[in-house]
Amino acid sequence: MKKIGFIPLRKGSKGIPNKNKRKMVGRPLFTWVLGEAIFSNLDEVIVYTDDESIIDFIKKEYDWTNKVNAILRSEESASDTASTEYAILEFCESINYNFDVFCLLQATSPFTQSNDINTCLEKLSGDNDSALTVVNTHRFLWNKDGKPINYNPFERPRRQDFEGLLIENGAVYTTTKKALQENKNRIGNNVAVVKMQEESLHEIDSESDWIVVENLLIERQKRSKKSDKITHLVLDVDGVFTDGTITYTKDGEHTKSFDMRDGMGLEILRQYNVEVMVMTSEDSELVAKRMEKLKIKHVFLGVKDKFSLLKMVAKKENISLSNVAYIGDDVNDLTNICSVGWSLTPNNATDVVKQHADIVLSKNSGAGAIREACQFVMNYNKRF
Template sequence: MKRIGFIPLRKGSKGIPNKNKRKMVGRPLFTWVLGEAIFSNLDVVYVYTDDESILEFIAKEYHWTDKVKGLLRSDESANDNASTEFAMLEFSESINYDFDTFCLLQATSPFTKREDINTCLNKLGNEYDSALTVVNTHRFLWNENGTPINYNPLKRPRRQDFEGLLIENGAVYTVTKEAFKKNKSRLGDKTAIVKMADESLMEIDTESDWIAIESLLIERQKREKESKKITHVVLDVDGVFTNGTVAYTKDGELSKNFDMRDGMGLEILRQFNVEIMVMTSEDSQLVAKRMEKLKIENVFLGVKDKYTLLNKIILDKGIALSNVAYVGDDVNDLTNICSVGWSLAPNNATSIVKEHADIVLSKDSGAGAIREACQFIMNYNKRF
């Protein structure tokens, strides 16, 4: 049985310019749901967009998996008047309906998790031909004519005694191929409901919405953190190994400065069976050479979606985020900073990272910050 995910993206956005690509907690908005879809029970995930820069991003960023495919959608399916169903049908015809289950995922629903996707997939069977995600709202609703919709105002219930209403949050829809072809809709004739958290009902239409949702995502990631023995350390490079500056000539990158004491700290840390990994958004041969000198084998260059790659690494290694310490300095490190067992930031890191890191080191980057981080990890691990 082939289960496909479908994430439709459009280039334009009236309320928030470039919304789908804008960084939410340091990651492009659409990668929140895409990353979860990769680790769900879907067999393949299609990103259907008229934005060629997104297609280029996907081809470069997710080369480590054959599960993600980017497809260029037509201008007709991406205009303001085209429905999502129109795009779904256009796409399905282009692949000759090569699926058994269709899963529509909305990029503007960053609270979606792999468990939500899997639950919707699992609902399909003899009883249901489609499923959707909802939120149970306990709001009291009214019509414009002044009549109540979902309660008797003369017998106003207490919130804890009020069943409320179920409202679509637009995050996940699953439907069988047969029902989709019959109804030409994301829903079939018998629909199951899957409840998600209250915050997933929020829309991203204004700057205020963006700020509120970003804050909630940060708090969710931090709330799920656990602290266990540190078995792996992941480090950014520019602004962690170095002071964040680089010398350039007309021929390109010339030099970066590294602190030798940091290298010694990592060598000592390895003697305590802590594995060292490097993850940087820059694709630098200087960095590659320096890490080769330090005998660091797991070096990931040119990474923009660091959180999704980190999730792949922990799955491959059979560990948890709680076994990872992360050292980063800038906004593209922020999701990892908020998610791992222990996060550390150099003293000269950006304010947003220092605000959310577990430890702000006393040393600056390129001036002993990594050595200090290594000492903290060794001291911390003694309790285990």
């Protein structure tokens, strides 16, 4: 049974310019749901967009999986007046409905997790031909005529005694091919509901919405953190190995400064069977040569979605994020900082990272911060 995921994206965004590509907790907004779709039970994930920069981004960023495919959608389907159903049907007809189950995922729902997707897929059994995600709200509703909709105000129930209402949160919709062909709609006639957390009801239509959702995501990641024995240390480069500055020569070449003591700390750490990995957004030959000199085998260059890659590495290495220590210094490290077992940051890191890291090191980047972190890992692991 072929299960296909579908994420429609448009360039235009009136409330928040470039909303889909803007960094939410250091990651482009659309990558939150895309990353979860990759690690779900979907067989293929289609990003359907009129933004060619997103297509280029996906081709480069997710070369470690064959599950993602970015397709250029028509101008008609990306217009302000075109419905999501229009885009769905345009795509489905272009592939002759070559799937058994269709799953619509909304990029503006960053709270969606792989288990939400999987549960919606599992609901397509028995009499159910479709499923959607909802939130159980305990708000008291009124109509415009001043009449209560879902409760008796003269017998106001306590929250724990009130069933409330189920409201669509617009995150995940699954349907069978047959139902989609017959109804031309994201849902069919027999719909199952899947509850998600109440925070997933937040929509992102304004700058204040963005701030609320971002803070909720940060807290969600931090609440799920666990700390086990550290088996892997993952490091950013600029602002961690180096002081974050680049020196240019008259010929345009640039140089970076590395602290030799940091290299010794990593060498000692490997003797304690801690795997060292590097993950940086820069694609630099200079960095590659330095890591080769340090005998670091796992070096990932040019990474923009560090969290999805980290999850892939953890899956491949058969470890949990609770076994990972991560050192980063800037906003593109933030999701990893909030998610791993132990997060550390140099003393001269950006304020937002220092605010959320487990440990702010006493040393600056390029001046012994990594060596200090290595000593922490060795001391911490002694308890195991």
